[in-house]
Amino acid sequence: MILLKLASKSLFNRKASVLLSVLTIAISVMMLLSIERVRVDAKSSFANTISGTDLIVGARTGDIQLLLASVFRIGHMNNGVSWQSYQAISSKRGVAWSIPLSLGDAHKGFAVIGTDLSYFEHFRYAKKQPLRFAQGHAFAGVSDVVLGADVARSLDYQLGDNIVVAHGMGNTSFQQHDDNPLTIVGILAPTGTPVDKSVHVPLKAIELMHGSAQADSHEHEHEHEHEHDEHTTHPSEHHEHGQHHEQKHTPHQDLVGTPKQISAFLLGFDSPLYSLQVRHNINQYQAEPLMAIMPTVTLSQLWEMLAIVEKILLLFSLVVVSVSLLGMLTTLLANLSQRRRELAILRSVGAKPWHIFSLMSIEAVLISVIGTALGCGLFYAAMWASQSLLQAHAGISLSITPLSGYELSLVAGIIIAGWIVGILPAARAYFYSLNDGMSIKT
Numbered sequence: 001m002i003l004l005k006l007a008s009k010s011l012f013n014r015k016a017s018v019l020l021s022v023l024t025i026a027i028s029v030m031m032l033l034s035i036e037r038v039r040v041d042a043k044s045s046f047a048n049t050i051s052g053t054d055l056i057v058g059a060r061t062g063d064i065q066l067l068l069a070s071v072f073r074i075g076h077m078n079n080g081v082s083w084q085s086y087q088a089i090s091s092k093r094g095v096a097w098s099i100p101l102s103l104g105d106a107h108k109g110f111a112v113i114g115t116d117l118s119y120f121e122h123f124r125y126a127k128k129q130p131l132r133f134a135q136g137h138a139f140a141g142v143s144d145v146v147l148g149a150d151v152a153r154s155l156d157y158q159l160g161d162n163i164v165v166a167h168g169m170g171n172t173s174f175q176q177h178d179d180n181p182l183t184i185v186g187i188l189a190p191t192g193t194p195v196d197k198s199v200h201v202p203l204k205a206i207e208l209m210h211g212s213a214q215a216d217s218h219e220h221e222h223e224h225e226h227e228h229d230e231h232t233t234h235p236s237e238h239h240e241h242g243q244h245h246e247q248k249h250t251p252h253q254d255l256v257g258t259p260k261q262i263s264a265f266l267l268g269f270d271s272p273l274y275s276l277q278v279r280h281n282i283n284q285y286q287a288e289p290l291m292a293i294m295p296t297v298t299l300s301q302l303w304e305m306l307a308i309v310e311k312i313l314l315l316f317s318l319v320v321v322s323v324s325l326l327g328m329l330t331t332l333l334a335n336l337s338q339r340r341r342e343l344a345i346l347r348s349v350g351a352k353p354w355h356i357f358s359l360m361s362i363e364a365v366l367i368s369v370i371g372t373a374l375g376c377g378l379f380y381a382a383m384w385a386s387q388s389l390l391q392a393h394a395g396i397s398l399s400i401t402p403l404s405g406y407e408l409s410l411v412a413g414i415i416i417a418g419w420i421v422g423i424l425p426a427a428r429a430y431f432y433s434l435n436d437g438m439s440i441k442t
Contacts, residue, residue, distance in 0.1 A: 007362040026375035036406070037399075053295050057266075094273075143182050207258070321417075343432055354430070356432070368419065
């Protein structure tokens with residue numbers, strides 16, 4: 001206890017240089033813990049992007065490309081799945097539900113997803129959590145649209161606002177579907193997944209926006225002209241034409257229509273045993289080249305590809321910690337020559353060499369402990385300050401919880417490393433004789 005008290009007072013007397021060492025260690029500890037916590041929570045958020053879906057089916061391409069396009073809205077689907085194949089596979093034995101997805105359009109940089117009501121009923125994320133509506137409801141008409149939380153927040157949209165979808169996935173597009181404005185009827189609660197950055201519209205709306213709509217429009221114009229010609233020759237049919245015209249413009253309640261193809265679809269099964277069998281059958285599907293992937297397996301493969309990034313981040317933080325410890329070593333060595341007289345006085349009052357060694361070691365450990373404690377405090381402050389920011393912009397849900405076992409081992413490793421670093425100046429002080437401090441150095 002005497003050495004501990006003596007070490008504390010010695011550090012207090014050299015508070016300026018000690019404070020710098022403590023701050024460098026604290027910042028390095030904060031960086032190390034922050035990178036580790038963000039890595040773990042990012043991996044958790046990544047794995048929770050989709051939950052409860054047994055298979056994702058699309059045209060034959062790479063597993064990761066299909067996953068990125070269908071779940072993360074990244075990249076493009078080169079080919080689609082015919083609606084007949086979707087219906088045939090969805091009706092197979094064991095299939096509990098299916099969600100069709102039609103991609104390829106965007107609204108101000110946010111992906112537009114054509115789907116049906118099964119999306120809001122069966123899609124799950126983060127340990128099978130269902131989608132919830134923060135405002136409004138699911139689309140009930142062909143001109144309705146449901147926004148993800150980030151879309152509504154970023155663009156400051158409210159229920160009842162009208163939006164126009166653009167062709168293509170870019171932020172800007174020269175082809176706007178101005179003839180099919182959509183009305184916002186629902187806004188989803190935040191999920192921390194790509195759903196927040198998606199615009200959901202009925203499949204029928206996608207069909208109307210593209211070729212089918214144009215075909216219908218041309219057909220309608222042709223019929224209109226044809227009937228108009230007939231109208232000039234058969235005035236008595238004016239009433240019937242009016243009735244037919246009203247029927248053509250009656251709001252569509254069919255939210256699916258008859259699309260020729262979709263981009264992909266999600267499948268859920270009554271039993272996991274069906275998924276392997278159906279996956280094999282889909283990969284051998286004769287009607288068209290299709291492939292089925294298991295999202296959990298492909299997510300693991302994708303994360304393994306990103307493992308190099310987390311290793312680089314961890315290496316970077318370890319380098320920062322090493323630099324801070326070297327800074328502490330430099331400070332202790334620089335102060336050692338200035339403390340010769342102090343150490344000689346201690347020796348003159350009866351202190352043994354091992355007392356000097358212990359005193360120097362305790363000082364190094366105290367600096368490390370204070371630095372790591374301050375670093376932990378800064379770490380929690382940084383987590384608290386950046387929690388909402390990371391959730392909003394990166395979809396990473398940070399968990400402000402006590403340090404995990406691995407994080408505690410990192411902190412303990414830094415303290416032990418600080419003690420080891422302090423051994424060098426302590427060993428030099430151990431061999432100082434009484435005369436070293438009493439004699440005048442020239």
